[in-house]
Amino acid sequence: MAIGPERAGRPQSLSNLREAALVRTPxxxxxxxxxxxxxxxxxxxxxxxxxxxxxxSTLLLQAAAGLAAGGAVGAGRDVLYATGEESAGQVRLRxxxxxxxxxxxxxxxxxxxxSEVGRIVDLAQEMRPVVLVxxxxxxxxxxxxxxxxxxxxxxxxxxxxxxxxxxxxxxxVIVVGHVTKDGTLAGPKTLEHLVDAVLSxxxxxxxxxxxxxxxxxxxxxxxxxxxxxxxxSGLEELADPSRAFLGESNEHAPGSVAGATLExxxxxxxxxxxxxxxxxxxxxxxxxxxxxxxxxxxxxAVLGRxxxxxxxxxxxxxxxxxxxxxxDPGLDLPLALALASSMxxxxxxxxxxxxxxxxxxGELRSVPGLERRLREAARLGFRTAIVPKxxxxxxxxxxxxxxxxxxxxxxxxxxxxxDAGPADGAKAAADGG
Ligand code: TYD
Ligand code: MG
Numbered sequence: 240m241a242i243g244p245e246r247a248g249r250p251q252s253l254s255n256l257r258e259a260a261l262v263r264t265p266x267x268x269x270x271x272x273x274x275x276x277x278x279x280x281x282x283x284x285x286x287x288x289x290x291x292x293x294x295x296s297t298l299l300l301q302a303a304a305g306l307a308a309g310g311a312v313g314a315g316r317d318v319l320y321a322t323g324e325e326s327a328g329q330v331r332l333r334x335x336x337x338x339x340x341x342x343x344x345x346x347x348x349x350x351x352x353x354s355e356v357g358r359i360v361d362l363a364q365e366m367r368p369v370v371l372v373x374x375x376x377x378x379x380x381x382x383x384x385x386x387x388x389x390x391x392x393x394x395x396x397x398x399x400x401x402x403x404x405x406x407x408x409x410x411x412v413i414v415v416g417h418v419t420k421d422g423t424l425a426g427p428k429t430l431e432h433l434v435d436a437v438l439s440x441x442x443x444x445x446x447x448x449x450x451x452x453x454x455x456x457x458x459x460x461x462x463x464x465x466x467x468x469x470x471x472s473g474l475e476e477l478a479d480p481s482r483a484f485l486g487e488s489n490e491h492a493p494g495s496v497a498g499a500t501l502e503x504x505x506x507x508x509x510x511x512x513x514x515x516x517x518x519x520x521x522x523x524x525x526x527x528x529x530x531x532x533x534x535x536x537x538x539x540a541v542l543g544r545x546x547x548x549x550x551x552x553x554x555x556x557x558x559x560x561x562x563x564x565x566x567d568p569g570l571d572l573p574l575a576l577a578l579a580s581s582m583x584x585x586x587x588x589x590x591x592x593x594x595x596x597x598x599x600x601g602e603l604r605s606v607p608g609l610e611r612r613l614r615e616a617a618r619l620g621f622r623t624a625i626v627p628k629x630x631x632x633x634x635x636x637x638x639x640x641x642x643x644x645x646x647x648x649x650x651x652x653x654x655x656x657x658d659a660g661p662a663d664g665a666k667a668a669a670d671g672g
Contacts, residue, residue, distance in 0.1 A: 261458060262281055263275075263277040263278030263279065264278045264279045264281065264306065264369060265277070265278035265279075265305070266278060266306055269476060270476045271451065271465055274438060274451050274452065274465045275438070276456055276458050276463070279306075280411065280435070281409040282406050282411070283436065284401060284412045284413075284433070284435050285411070285412070285435065286376075286414050286437045287299065287413055287414070287415050287438050287440065288415075288417075288418050288438070289417070290417070290418060290419065293440050293449065294440060294442075294467075294469055294474055296324070296325070296415065297337070297469070298474050299374065299415065300334060300337060300348075300473075301337060301474060302413075303318040303344070303348045303370065303372060304337070304339045304343075304344035306318050306369055306370050307344050316347065316368070317347050317366060317368040318348045319368040320349065320351070320374070321351050321362070321371065321372065322351070322352050322374045323374070323379045324375050324415075325352075326352050327350050327352045331350070336471075336473070337473045355380060355381070356381050356396075356400050357381065357382060357400070359401075360400055360401070360404045363408065364408060367410065368410060370410065370411045370412070370413060371401070371404075371410050371412045371413070372412075372414075373413070374414075375415035376394055376397060376415065376416050376430065377394065377417055379393075380397065381396045381397055381400065391429055394429060395429050395433070398430050398433050399433065401414065402434070414430070414434070431455060434455075435458065436455055436456040436459070437453065437454045437455040437456075438451055438452065439454055441564065442469075442562050443528075443564075446561055448466065448484065448562055449467040449468070450465070450563065451465035460503070461503065462503035464502040466480035466483050479619075480507070481505065482508055483561060484509040485509065485510050491586050493584050493587075494514055494515070495511070496510075496577040496580060496593055496655070497510055497592045497621065498510075498511050498569065498574075498592065499592050499616045500565055500567040500612070501567065501569075501608045501612060506608070506611050506612050506614075507563075508592065508615065508616060509563055511530075511558075511570060511573040511574050511577045512557065512559070513556065513557045513574065513577035513578045513581045514555070515581040515582045516554045516556075517552070518552050518553050518554045519554075523551070523553055523555065524555065525554075526556045527558060528557075528558035528559070530564075530565070530570070534566075534574075535557050535574070538571060538575045538578065539551075539555060539578065541597055542575055542578060542579060544601075545648060546575075546579070546601055546652055547649065548652065550578060550582060553582070555578065557577070569594050569595060569612070572596070572625065572648075572651060573592075573593040573594075575597055575648055575652075576593050576625075576651060576655045579655075583656060585656050588655075590621050591622075591623045591624070591625065591655060592616040592621040593651065593655065594612055594613070594625070595626055595651075596627070601647045601648040603645060603646060603648065603651065604627055605627045606627075609626060613637050613640065614637065617639055617640040621640060622640055622641065623642075624642045625654055625655060627646075628644040
């Protein structure tokens with residue numbers, strides 16, 4: 240078979256290849272543009288995945304408004320918003336809540352309640368919008384194909400048709416894809432391989448913070464994350480995202496310890512909370528949110544065997560503040576300290592941050608990006624850090640911060656619970672008298 244004309248070019252040495260000139264259209268939402276790698280690339284297809292109710296439609300309507308306004312790149316542009324999920328009236332209702340009915344967004348965002356992809360493609364071809372939003376891929380179908388909306392065949396074929404129109408007309412297409420907690424939906428999984436970028440919007444629907452990550456990006460890094468807060472007027476960008484996941488309460492109770500994690504390239508401070516209570520009959524409860532339960536069980540075992548904190552018969556609850564869900568091993572240490580703190584009913588100093596992985600022997604292991612995490616913690620006002628001792632040299636120097644490098648969990652607990660704040664000391668004295 241002959242190679243198509245556009246593929247028949249002569250091979251070029253790497254150094255002679257011309258750099259692809261990537262035009263990007265900023266959406267005007269900085270946190271979204273950051274995750275996209277600077278903006279939407281014309282002709283590309285982006286999948287925005289997330290659980291129902293997490294805020295996908297909200298984010299896209301806001302992005303549509305930003306795109307319509309055009310940012311710095313000249314005059315307003317049209318956006319076509321195809322909804323198979325909601326009626327046009329429901330979209331209008333949301334737009335009203337977001338304050339987008341008036342002005343440029345009101346004029347430039349065109350909504351159509353349409354679920355047949357052929358007709359959506361025709362409309363896009365006719366209108367040539369800068370961006371086509373399809374909300375959601377599970378609700379659209381191709382007429383001449385068997386199978387219900389959301390079936391693998393339909394999702395795949397719809398995506399292919401949308402990709403085709405994107406490439407042909409140079410339109411950026413954003414498709415919404417629902418995923419369930421256990422990821423059972425076939426759609427987005429098949430889609431991931433087809434599209435140019437996959438963004439996932441995460442969070443607890445009963446908490447207000449949202450994390451936007453790129454799990455795939457042909458035109459940018461997957462190291463960037465965006466942080467938003469869902470408020471009355473939609474998704475808002477936070478002035479200081481790295482402190483968003485630190486608990487808000489001024490009360491610093493036993494069982495709360497700050498950790499510093501890295502999400503992609505962005506350091507985030509996060510409050511780890513634990514509650515330990517005497518267990519009843521039967522096997523004790525181990526409940527966690529945002530933290531792997533197996534990891535929690537392991538730390539409980541290590542605490543008991545290697546650090547003298549026996550929780551074997553206690554009920555244990557652990558979570559991350561703000562509805563964040565993380566698997567960073569660097570959160571082992573703050574979690575273990577939070578458990579010990581709750582068990583001893585003694586608060587850890589509010590300006591203390593702990594970073595480190597805990598091994599089976601109770602030893603502390605270093606984690607990537609320690610210096611970056613510490614710098615962010617120092618910037619946010621933390622004055623003491625407990626970190627793993629490494630064989631190579633001492634801990635990084637941080638201006639304004641005392642960095643304690645310790646070898647194991649027992650030592651870490653010694654520092655964290657001995658250095659408890661004055662309020663705690665005063666309380667202990669009062670209790671004693
Ligand atoms: P939505 O964008 O409809 O989620 P998805 O498209 O991912 O299913 O938003 C879901 C929730 O967000 C909804 O329960 C109401 C809430 N919300 C706000 O709190 N403020 C707002 O301004 C809007 C538009 C929605
Ligand atoms: Mg929606």
